[in-house]
Amino acid sequence: MNTFIHIFRRFVCQCLLGILLTFSFFPRVFSQGEETFTLLFTHDLHSHYVPFQVEKVDSGEETEGGYARLFTLISKEKGKNPSSNLLVDGGDFSIGTIYHTLFRTQAMGFRLLGAMGYDAVTLGNHEFDFTGDGLCDYLQAARNSGEPLPALTISNIDSVGNDPAAVRVRTCLHDFGASEYLLFERNGLKIGVFGLMGIHAAGTAPASGVVFTDPVKAARRMVAQLRTKDSVDLVICLSHTGTGYKQGDDWLAGKVPGIDVIVSGHTHTVMNQPMREGNTWIVSCGKYGSYLGSLSLKRDLDSAPWDIQDYKLIPVSASVPEDSLLAARIQQYKLEIEENYLSGMGLCMDQTLAYSAFRFDPLSDVEKNHADNTLGNLITDAFRYAVRKAEGDRYIPVDLAVVPMGTLRASLPEGDITVYDVFQTLSLGVGPDGSAGYPLVTAWITGKELRNLAEVDASLATSLTDAQLFFSGLRFSWNASRIPFNRVMDLYTETPGGEWVAVEEKKLYRVVCSYYSAQMLSYIGDNTMGLLSILPKNQDGTPVEDYRKNVIYKGNGTGELKEWQALAEYLSSFPVVEGKPQIPARYQEVEYRKQSLPLKNPLYWFSGLRGWALGILGVGFLLICALFLFLRRKICPFRKDLN
Numbered sequence: 005m006n007t008f009i010h011i012f013r014r015f016v017c018q019c020l021l022g023i024l025l026t027f028s029f030f031p032r033v034f035s036q037g038e039e040t041f042t043l044l045f046t047h048d049l050h051s052h053y054v055p056f057q058v059e060k061v062d063s064g065e066e067t068e069g070g071y072a073r074l075f076t077l078i079s080k081e082k083g084k085n086p087s088s089n090l091l092v093d094g095g096d097f098s099i100g101t102i103y104h105t106l107f108r109t110q111a112m113g114f115r116l117l118g119a120m121g122y123d124a125v126t127l128g129n130h131e132f133d134f135t136g137d138g139l140c141d142y143l144q145a146a147r148n149s150g151e152p153l154p155a156l157t158i159s160n161i162d163s164v165g166n167d168p169a170a171v172r173v174r175t176c177l178h179d180f181g182a183s184e185y186l187l188f189e190r191n192g193l194k195i196g197v198f199g200l201m202g203i204h205a206a207g208t209a210p211a212s213g214v215v216f217t218d219p220v221k222a223a224r225r226m227v228a229q230l231r232t233k234d235s236v237d238l239v240i241c242l243s244h245t246g247t248g249y250k251q252g253d254d255w256l257a258g259k260v261p262g263i264d265v266i267v268s269g270h271t272h273t274v275m276n277q278p279m280r281e282g283n284t285w286i287v288s289c290g291k292y293g294s295y296l297g298s299l300s301l302k303r304d305l306d307s308a309p310w311d312i313q314d315y316k317l318i319p320v321s322a323s324v325p326e327d328s329l330l331a332a333r334i335q336q337y338k339l340e341i342e343e344n345y346l347s348g349m350g351l352c353m354d355q356t357l358a359y360s361a362f363r364f365d366p367l368s369d370v371e372k373n374h375a376d377n378t379l380g381n382l383i384t385d386a387f388r389y390a391v392r393k394a395e396g397d398r399y400i401p402v403d404l405a406v407v408p409m410g411t412l413r414a415s416l417p418e419g420d421i422t423v424y425d426v427f428q429t430l431s432l433g434v435g436p437d438g439s440a441g442y443p444l445v446t447a448w449i450t451g452k453e454l455r456n457l458a459e460v461d462a463s464l465a466t467s468l469t470d471a472q473l474f475f476s477g478l479r480f481s482w483n484a485s486r487i488p489f490n491r492v493m494d495l496y497t498e499t500p501g502g503e504w505v506a507v508e509e510k511k512l513y514r515v516v517c518s519y520y521s522a523q524m525l526s527y528i529g530d531n532t533m534g535l536l537s538i539l540p541k542n543q544d545g546t547p548v549e550d551y552r553k554n555v556i557y558k559g560n561g562t563g564e565l566k567e568w569q570a571l572a573e574y575l576s577s578f579p580v581v582e583g584k585p586q587i588p589a590r591y592q593e594v595e596y597r598k599q600s601l602p603l604k605n606p607l608y609w610f611s612g613l614r615g616w617a618l619g620i621l622g623v624g625f626l627l628i629c630a631l632f633l634f635l636r637r638k639i640c641p642f643r644k645d646l647n
Contacts, residue, residue, distance in 0.1 A: 100292070357423060
């Protein structure tokens with residue numbers, strides 16, 4: 005009997021052990037036959053490593069974001085499902101605050117993403133702001149750190165061509181270990197991730213040094229690879245494409261079946277609910293780390309499409325405690341910037357440059373309102389002031405300064421305005437000297453081309469917010485009812501004596517703008533079929549061939565005059581009140597440097613039209629006459645029969 009009991013016990017134990025081993029090899033069978041997975045995501049962080057101020061309608065000024073808070077939330081969310089999650093970023097983790105002055109030397113962003121446990125990231129257009137060479141320096145610095153780093157994926161960089169800049173970028177991406185796609189295994193699930201640069205984003209990265217291939221073809225190739233060859237359970241696309249326009253991520257999803265989730269970066273969209281196109285879920289969580297996105301998916305083992313179990317955008321608010329170690333690390337980077345970058349200018353990051361007794365419009369409001377704006381007026385006035393100061397006795401009067409909406413990255417706060425705030429407002433780009441920030445450049449254009457520049461604002465800004473322009477030294481009005489590219493009516497420039505005079509078509513006018521904006525001037529004609537062509541010139545009327553020769557340098561010869569430095573100098577020049585320069589009250593109200601005149605009188609629709617517009621009207625009139633004669637022939641016999 006004892007022998008029988010002993011054998012029976014061994015049999016039962018072996019059965020139980022076999023059952024446990026079986027389930028340990030097949031963990032996805034648990035949870036009542038469902039597979040589950042959680043995707044944590046961000047995008048468009050733009051070097052916002054520390055909390056920043058925002059204005060809430062119900063509670064006034066608050067702070068959002070900051071990597072130390074974000075890391076606290078990441079750790080908490082990962083802890084809820086530790087064996088079945090992935091943390092990803094959709095690109096543009098760089099460029100946007102003064103911290104990115106460490107881009108080439110410290111690769112601060114990539115190293116901090118690694119410290120927070122990111123699994124995979126892709127590149128955005130702003131990772132190329134320091135040119136392809138700058139990106140290579142960045143990746144090399146990240147590798148040299150020896151710290152844990154996220155895996156990097158980008159699938160639509162052209163792999164052919166012998167252009168030296170493109171070859172170097174491809175080589176450094178290969179050396180870093182970047183790949184077209186990545187494979188992960190989580191709790192028995194096989195997950196494929198690939199990165200993509202969208203058409204619009206690629207077009208705004210002229211300094212990349214590479215060619216980006218068709219994202220649709222690249223995505224189809226990745227889906228075929230992951231589905232057929234790698235047999236993955238889940239396909240995730242980190243797409244720096246965005247939504248809200250013709251070739252956005254919803255368009256991509258419709259063109260490329262087989263993607264389960266698209267993390268949609270570039271357009272800074274806040275999706276409180278996911279977008280669905282076919283069986284593809286599209287998610288987006290805004291900008292600057294204001295939210296941590298969390299998407300929990302589930303599906304039955306026998307069904308193909310994934311469904312949503314839970315979706316939330318978790319606010320990175322002031323109530324979230326900071327991770328102390330990460331906060332201390334960011335503080336060390338701050339000290340390094342002050343010592344190696346700002347000290348030579350006699351500045352520190354938190355230094356107050358001016359005080360504003362009033363509030364400037366948030367950038368989101370500026371984008372929505374096509375009109376004169378106090379922030380734009382302040383910035384362009386600063387450009388003219390700083391050039392006059394830099395050139396001193398060599399100064400040639402600047403007829404107008406211009407800044408496009410697309411290069412403004414933040415508004416200015418009410419109260420103390422610091423060096424950090426000013427840099428953030430005009431933080432984009434890099435100059436020919438390789439240092440952070442676009443420098444100011446100068447060129448001359450004719451009065452006719454000056455009208456074309458005003459037409460860019462009058463005709464394009466309503467549909468393309470980045471094309472809205474703000475001016476100093478120029479006044480004009482437009483009528484939106486007129487033919488596109490012929491909407492500007494009155495156009496005046498300001499003389500050195502402060503008088504406003506009508507623009508003369510053949511006269512040359514001196515313009516000041518950023519290095520980037522100057523390069524974009526030649527593209528205006530290309531994108532308007534030559535109707536608004538602008539050819540920047542030197543003072544003698546010869547075309548500008550190399551904008552590096554037209555860069556404005558600081559008066560002491562210490563380097564390029566950056567956009568942000570021009571604004572900083574202008575703010576510091578204001579009269580001191582209670583120990584701080586105070587922004588004049590005139591910047592509290594718009595000055596109608598540009599204004600829309602919704603005139604209903606048809607005479608205003610056709611007055612002052614340019615040659616090609618008159619030609620279009622003439623052709624249109626002839627077509628109407630021909631149609632009238634055709635209808636008259638057809639209708640008149642019918643009328644005769646009725647009689």
